[in-house]
Amino acid sequence: MIKCIIIAIIIKLINTLPYCSDININKPCIYNGPIQKRIFVLKSLTPNENKTTEEINEENWHNVNKGFIHYLYRSSVTGSGPTASNGPDTSTNTTNNTTKDPTEASTVTDGKGANSTAMECNSSNIEEYPSGVGREPHSVTGKTKLINIKLHNSILIPHLRHVQYALNMGVGTPKQEINPIIDTGSTNTWVISQNCISNTCEGVASFNSKKSETFNPINEGLKIKFGTGIIKGVLGIDNITIGNDIIKQQIFGLVNEENSNIFNVIKFQGIIGLGFPKLAFDHHTSLYDNYSKQINADLIFSLYFSNQYSYLMMGGIDKRFYKGDLYMLPVIRELYWEIKLYELWIGNIKLCCNNESYIIFDSGTSFNTMPHTEFLLFKQYIKPKYCNGLENIYEEYPIIKYKLEGGIEINIEPQEYIFLHKDKCRIAYMQIDVPSSYGRAFILGTQAFMTHYYTVYQRQPPMVGFAKSVDPSELDPNIKSLINNF
Template sequence: MKLLLLFSLVALAQCVLHKVPLRKGKTLRQSLQEHGLLERYLKQHPYNPAAKYYKTGVSSEPMQNYMDNSYYGTISIGTPAQEFTVIFDTGSSNLWVPSVYCASLSCSDHKRFNPADSSTFVSTNESLYIAYGTGSMSGILGYDTVQVRPHIVVDNQIFGLSETEPGDFFYYCPFDGILGLAYPSISSDGATPVFDNMMDEGLVSKDLFSVYLSKDEESGSFVLFGGIDPYYVTNGISWIPLSAETYWQIKMQRVSIDDEVAACDSGCQAIVDTGTSLLAMPDGDLTKVFKALGATSSGEISCEDRNTLPDVVFHINGGTFPVTPSAYVVESDGVCSVAFEGVDIPTESGELWILGDVFIREYYVVFSRGKNMVGLSRLA
């Protein structure tokens, strides 16, 4: 086994791979709590994970869906490089950052891209508009060199430069922008996603990337472009075909608790989304899951009982993928609750679930564009 792992590591070193470290930091929710703004924020911006997936005449990317996200990476844009903190989001496809043209208060405490300072920037006459439900981000599209730290350099990458951003709450966001990793079919204004350009320019050995999200440590999380780290797949990889090449969408057969079907009784669709923190499901299924776990209608549960709770098991493509109580129970100010949310997104092939970071932290996840599959390997 050790020899096999050694050979795997040698092969890994010979491939064109790029491991981008992610740091686990303060969430928007925590920042708002510290400034006494959380209650007002939640009233004005009710959490709605469904809004991200509704297709309308404009791109919809609600910032409140990122309020519990705590994994951030670094990119730079331009020549010389201007650095930004972004969320690597498999639930969207566009890259955008604040710009010096943004006069909104929300931009004032973030890094802003200045096209005049970049010798490689190319402007366009195209505009970008992203609706937020209670506000909007508008801006322009441009091309420039994007470096995904530390070593990937993508030439002529199209990206959005915000000119207005919604509300004063974005001021407290611990990230500057979003780097989308979903399919180009859902990209706003037909902009080519960053990973598509990585593939087209031969910057990765394989047309895939993989994600590891650390459960506890501030460091250790990463996105690996172009390959799979053998250290994290000693339990093998279960490959799941996509049911749609838009988001990273797969089909689930059912969800069980204590060997009993608890939800998704007749099958359903699910999106594996690094840009959503919680685990979201249709409201009807949420009620069933709460009941099976002994939680209240708001999801609260006895902190004393959390170590005796059962796994929530996802049945996907003939395999079983458990999420343990240590992953789905969260404690805040002495109150325990399950990290599940209600969402109603009907599709032609079934109701939609969102497998966010609560699920992803339990697995090493491979996103294969070459196979149009998601690979899951359970972490020890």
């Protein structure tokens, strides 16, 4: 009886959430905003790795059992000087209290101007850290202080890009076709230049600026830091074509050199960033912002992923892709698409959160992730097991529940987080620590979340939304026909 009353209260609370258009403050609400103005088919790519995604998952669990901790660094840098990406330097009194031990909870600073931007920029040099990419522990510069993590029994993750979704676009006049991956965790657009001098650039689709009638160079350098190396290049201006639309005089990066062998690991021809302006090239307007303005669209995009069809929608949502209400939640910081996490439950076992915690929505990560402390508890209750041929296997596993602001919940069903590998039911979760002064990060990726939930990303006010996806077999036939135009 008590359980029924509690469930009824939660349902009533969610049902009484206002529509987003009825409130002027950034609070949980039900989306009733604009519909999409453009819809594009996305092509699913897999990394050029010797290991499959399933093997990466298996290795992660094996390493945790051996006592290792996997970690991934986010930059904790504020720009320096008036030309920096965040404007004037406000980091003088900022201290990043990144924990020395990734298994311990991080504390939140109240330092003046504290933030964790993903890049450091000036007029001659630009550094960017794309989403899903490992950060070097010693790559942080400037006045912001970083306390290094203990490396004993720790494994630096070079990248988290187990899956990528590419959008077809043209660069230059006449247009040269490139298939960059979309990235919810960065803001800039960059492609591989045909002038790239590194051996690993061979065989990668690239842009030849000399063949474009509309290209103009910019005297600014580009440096992209990965956990295993650096990519260097320059900025340029040219026309970019997406679908039937031409975005004129767009600033983007051209990669001329890479020393990290990254193109042999991650299969991509470039990136289109869909993040916040604070991460943009030295105050330059991003492709996403310019394109939205050109088609007179709100700064909203939405994503539908499935094993069969995947789509990017610009300017709003499309109700044909989801069912039920679409809940919107405020973004914590205008740097990444992240929201506050209040509680995490494994069935009737509460796993967290006694410390500040948040969820990152990352289209470049395949599996969901947890910090080390929570993952150790998690694997006590949910373990891989041999299951080939066993009936009703899902009944043996609990629902994983994320409790969010406003009584909103994300429920991950067993059939959504279990996958078969080598006659074994494996769990689509991994242990990844993201040391930060802002709390503990839980990533929701594509395989165990975004292929089951339609997601929405709104700039003003900054919010992330989600609703249960429509099964690809039930999609409108008119939508399916778009795949033939890719």
